Amino acid sequence: MLSTRRVAKGPGRRPQSGKREQFMRLLSKGWSVASARREVGVSRTTGNRWKNGYNLFHQGELVGFVPALDPVVERRISARFLSADERVDIGDRLRAGESIRAIAAALGRSPSTISRELRRHDRGDGIYRPFEAQRAAARKRARPRPARISSNPELYEVVASLLAQRWSPQQICRDLRARFPDQRGMWLSPETIYRAIYQPNSTLRRPSPGRPAARSPLRTGRDHRRAQVRAGHRRRRFAATMTSIHDRPFPPEDRSEPGHWEGDLIVGPAHRSAIGTLVERQSRLVKLIHLERADSRTLHQALVRELSSLPRHVLRTITWDQGTEMAAHEKIATDLGVDIYFCDPCSPWQRPSNENTNGLLRDYFPKGADLSTHTRADLLRVEQEFNQRPRAVLGHRTPAALFAALLASPNQPPLQ
Template identity: 35%
Template sequence: MTSREQPTTQEAVRRIADGQRVKDVALDLGIHPSTIYLALKRHGLPVDKTAPHRVLNPQTNRHIPKNTEHPTTTEAVARVKRGERVKNVAKELGIHPSTIYLALKRHNLPVGKNAPHRVLNPQTNRHIPNTTERPATTEAVTRVNRGERVVTVAKELGLHPSTIYTAIKRREEATDTPTPPGKKGEGNHRCSDTPAPTTTTTQSRCTTTEVPDLSCCSNDSVSSRTADHVVADFSLVPDTRVKTGRGVRLSSTDRLVIAQGIKERLSTRQIGTKLGRHHSVIAREINRGSTTYLDPDTQEIKQLVYNPQTAHYHAQQQARRPKERKLDRPGRLRDVVVEYLLRYFSPKRVEQRLLLDYPDDKSMHISHEAIYQSLYVQGRGSLREIIEEELRQREMNTNKVLIRGGKTRRPRSKIAGLRNRRGWVVGAEITTRPPEADDRRVPGHWEGDLVIGAGGQSALLTLVERSSRFTLLKHLPDDHASSTVVGALQEMIASMPGKFSTITWDQGSEMASARKVIDPAECGIYFCDPHSPWQRPTNENTNGEIRRRFYPKGTDFREVTPEHVAWVQDELNDTPRLVLGAMTPYEKMNEVLTVATTQ
């Protein structure tokens, strides 16, 4: 069933019927000429020979070619008609034999049995095989027709059961006689010992449709998805069975059978047997195509009613391609996704954050894969162009729509844990750190490091809390000597009294005087093993995100203002983290502190 024709297309057809040119009308109304040609075909109006190749021929339902037949092909057809062999003609003229076979088919000339498999049989519209049937297959079909089981025959002859089924089906099509049904449960699910349904004629106001009569079936079992009073509308379009992949979609006639079966109170298994389909296909179709109705007496929603006409229409609408994606149309969802992506949130973070912010609004839910497709798969009008335009307006880097992932860390160093000559590390190794700092349940355990600027002249001090991923940044534009770094650490600890239990650092010399200045009772300082950055993974991941989102490698922090560093700190703490269940570090820190104070 097709959708109603657009008013613009109707206007175009009317103007073409009045004698105007298709090209002029299409340009005037802003539609494609192919749309007008197809509308002319639907209305039964003549189509010009100059129509594009996308227009279908009403008689053959095939595309109208742009070009006429090649002269070489015409000559080949003429020589084959005179009795020459296709193989010799193709070799002499330098064309492929399939080209000649297809031309013979177009001219309604007989095609030999040795035609390649790419040639279609005009009667069955199937490929003509270029090899004869194997003797083993012929023997297998003969034994199955005598009543033997397909599985047993296939095992004895070393064939696959599908080979036998295909051969049986091929003979059935060649003779136009149905295959005798086998025993119940054997082989092909289309074979059954249940009698075939007869047909009754149901008349409606517009059409007369033959509907299979299922009265021969018993009413022993009733599906849970049935209605007592089902009035099926049988005024449907002609049967259209569409092959998709390895299966076949339900046609309009199949849906008529389902509606009649529901009216007869048959189970999904009984209806599936009549249609030769699995019962789960029938159950899903009833579930998709059913609607609720109101009881006229109590005005309450009672049962599901299956309407085959409505179900077939919705099935066709669902099968239309290409489909409109969620982010194709303007709306609140696209605005929120664009805003998150402009903050360099990953699509996975966007997905999880939307689930957290809008738990009951399914219109605001979208998968990260759909976001990736909107960014990279679509062509004109894609989400990527919208984001790039926003980046230009905000004077940001348009080449960085999404940040890339971090690098994979190297295996553990072989010298990790060996005796170290750095005096400030002795006695403060990571192995001496309290065990509660490892499980991330207790807040107050931090990891720190420096992000060095261009030329090693400036730096950015970063501290990350292990349980909440809360981040503190300190701007060091002049130097990153030990006295400067330790002084900055003291200021950061003083800004959050009682929130620091331990700080884990690498063995850099900037922390040489930390244990002498910072009171161990106020905050313990611990150092990782040499070449072991994975011992402070939270800080390493945060530093990598700072590099990717805000300060690329080579940034001179002398040119960065403290206000911008403060903004970066707020942005990091307001970014949803997947490891926190899409919560932000701000929200997680408040939750952790609330739990800690109540215990």
């Protein structure tokens, strides 16, 4: 039996968002469309339109109407975009005579967002149709589609061959434009190539022996995107406050005073083994720290063991990278009586002596080698050999001789 209740015709005669939510709840409880629309008081056309949106949503096709108050919607559609509920609310508030700024404040949106929404869906008659706007927005929303590289065999072969020659994505993109000046379908952006490499089942990755996953074709070997964190939003590395290298009382080029050290770790595969390295800035003397494990407790004990016997005038400060192995830096500073300074993230040039030394030490400890196989006696042998080597920067004198002179004479004049 059809309902005799009169329903106001035309969209927006009465607020629709509350009715629609109730309609969706009734459908989810098993009510028929006719019973649900009669209960909430909407026309047959509106009920059928809402029903179609409900069915499309639960079939996984987010086209057209999106049901309200469903937690799945919030996960699948970014909050950056206006939702169906917000569009209905905009329509109701416009008909109530509210201004764009008042609507924006009520929805927690920018006035420009509301203004663009109205301008984008204006038919020229000044009437905003929220359901039509929602369907148009859903049609324009990006849909998954085959990547250009994988769908174009010729383009794929060019990109794959250049990556195999260790070309960077930027170089490949410039070459494609020069090679195919009249074929825009063969042009790419560097980001397109990076995305094709970083996707889980990338066909651009080359298989390698002994590895279950294919190897990245990038020169860096990186198979995932590195997180970009702004300095102001970067999480603190340690619980204890770090002292920045910019607060160090002398500039990087000043080596007139002995006792200032630069330190870091050289690590083995997967960071499972490590050797600590320390360089005295004036004499370039190297100390190698044997570490059973690359953690803060082990480094703390090792630094105290190796440096506590040094006189105060040759142990004033330590400058270190922001590695997690220095989490106990306050205890190290207290036990050794030194000031510890930390370089900026990704700034190895702020401790140049140590960085240069680490590169030279790779002659003894190649990259990819397990560093845990080296005993303290092995490190002492390398340390002595390294410190007995004349250095041009020291006037062809050896670090060991200069450091011995510093120990013997605290008032040693600055090295030239």
